[in-house]
Amino acid sequence: MSQGSDIIRILIAKVGLDGHDRGVKIVARTLRDSGMDVIYTGLHRTPEEVVRAAIQEDVDVIGVSILSGAHMTIFPRILELLKENKADDIIVTGGGVIPDEEVDALTKIGVKAILLQDTPPQTIVETIQRLVTERGPR
Amino acid sequence: MNNAVPSLELVERVLAADIGGIARMITRAESGLEECRPAMAELYRHTGKAHVVGITGVPGSGKSTLMGKLTAHIRKSGRKVAVVAIDPSSPYSGGAILGDRIRMSELSGDMGIFIRSMATRGSLGGLARATLDAVDVLDAAGFDLVLIETVGVGQDEVDIVQAAHTTVVVSAPGLGDDIQAIKAGVLEIADIHVVSKCDRPDANKTIVDLKAMMTLGLTLSGASGWVVPVIGTSALKMEGVEELVDTIDRHREALESSGELIERQKRIAERRMLKTAEEILRDEFKKHRDGKVSVLIGQMMAHEKNPYAAALDLLAEVRLEGHRQ
Incomplete structure (x- = not known):
């Protein structure tokens, strides 16, 4: 039985005090339409909740949408929790409104891709697929 | 796929209730790869302790919300609870x-x-193909209850009966009259009826309709002497959830004392065997798609062969050696 062995699982989350979810829903829908299993957590999650959910769901990728400006707090915390739980093979990506110099800082600490608001949907899909392929089986 | 961690190495982690191990094992089971079969076979030997409860109902009836409240309540008794929640694939x-x-x-x-x-992932009937494999993993990991939330069902997706020991059917107020309530299908599979959103004024009518449906039958209860209750719940006002937990526990006791549990376990085993046989055959047919299958389709198109004869020919062609462990 070979069906379904290569379906990418991705957890899409809104973290912190940020109620703007139109963008994240478009991203979730786009990923669904590319054939992925998309676990959507809803609004106002904590980094702890996101990491626990990601481990239980055994996702390949976490995608965090942040438009509140709290990204320099939230991304490091998520990366730290993943490491603590020996789950740092989960790829962390993000999107939203983030200044260029902080995109660089986040990439340096281990966020694999930051896809800002002008990213075409197809680029999002291809980036996720590329990152999972590069990581390889686990 | 060249798995980094062999599935057999995950077995020990599952049995030790390691969350990451459980999660990865479920992914392997879901992938359906041959590589995980020996591990799943090993885990199956450790199953049979958990009480498996199915929760079903139409989309938007409040299954997930109820699931959340129910799980929190069961936890108060100290028992470990796992939830498998199913949603449709496109x-x-x-x-x-x-x-x-x-x-x-x-x-x-x-x-x-x-x-x-x-x-x-293409499976009909309200469950995913690997749902019961996931239940096996969670059962072996020592969860006392495993709750399965089906996809939002229509009138006829009743696979959950052949997967769970106790089936809870959730109805929301205002979705039908007393005639809906006597139709065959999803409503008659309930061991327990729940009417959700009971903070709404029309909920009482739904409860009355369901209770009336139950009294129209010649017998009030199944083989186990169980009378199907109708419970009103409100997640908003936190009402009825405790009663539901108690009722699920009472149903388990009734199943055990009447011997019905064994019958249901047999039913579940039979269905799993047949379903799995179907899946193996379907996968074999796919492998033959370019060869024998297209030849047979050609013969059917030319009306040289009828569908029944073609199916028998195809079955004769199937080789199962590759599936032997």
Whole structure:
């Protein structure tokens, strides 16, 4: 039985005090339409909740949408929790409104891709697929 | 696929209730790869202890919300609870949005709770193909209860009866009259009826309709002497949830004392065997698609062969050696 062995699982989350979810829903829908299993957590999650959910769901990728400006707090915390739980093979990506110099800082600490608001949907899909392929089986 | 960790090495982690191990094992089972079969076979030997409860109902009836409240309540008794929540895959892209966790977020800090979302991946009947494999993993990991939330069903997706020991059917107020209530299908599979959203004024009518339906039958109860109750719940006002937990526990006791549990376990085993046989055959047919299958289709198109004769020819062609362990 070979069906379904290569379906990418991705957890899409809104973290912190940020109620703007139109963008994240478009991203979730786009990923669904590319054939992925998309676990959507809803609004106002904590980094702890996101990491626990990601481990239980055994996702390949976490995608965090942040438009509140709290990204320099939230991304490091998520990366730290993943490491603590020996789950740092989960790829962390993000999107939203983030200044260029902080995109660089986040990439340096281990966020694999930051896809800002002008990213075409197809680029999002291809980036996720590329990152999972590069990581390889686990 | 060249797995980094062999599935057999995950078995020990599952039996030790390691969350990451459980999660990875479920992914392997879902992938359906041959590599995980010996590990699943080993885990199956450790199953049979958990009480498996199915929760079903139409889309938007409040299954996920109720699931969240129910799980929190069961935890108060100290028991460990796992949830398998199923949502549909797209028939076009194969992708899925799995959103049941949103309504269970209050549970996320508790180590005695494990929630897993599953996509149907083309399977009909309200469950995913690997649902019961996931239940096996969770059962072997020592969860006392495993709750299965089906996809939002229509009138006829009743696979859950042949998967769970106790079936709870959730109805929302205002979705039909007394004639809906006597139709065959999803309403008659309930061991327990729940009417959700009972803070709404029309809920009482739904409760009355369901109770009336039950009294129209010649017998009030099944073989186990169980009288199907109708419970009104409100997640908003936190009403009825405790009664539901008690009723689920009472149903388990009734199943055990009447011997009905054994019958249901047999029914589940039979269905799993048949379903799995179907899946193996379907996969074999796919392998033959370019060869024998297209020849047979050609013969059917030319009306040289009828569908029944073609099917027999195809079955004669199937080789199962590759599936032997």
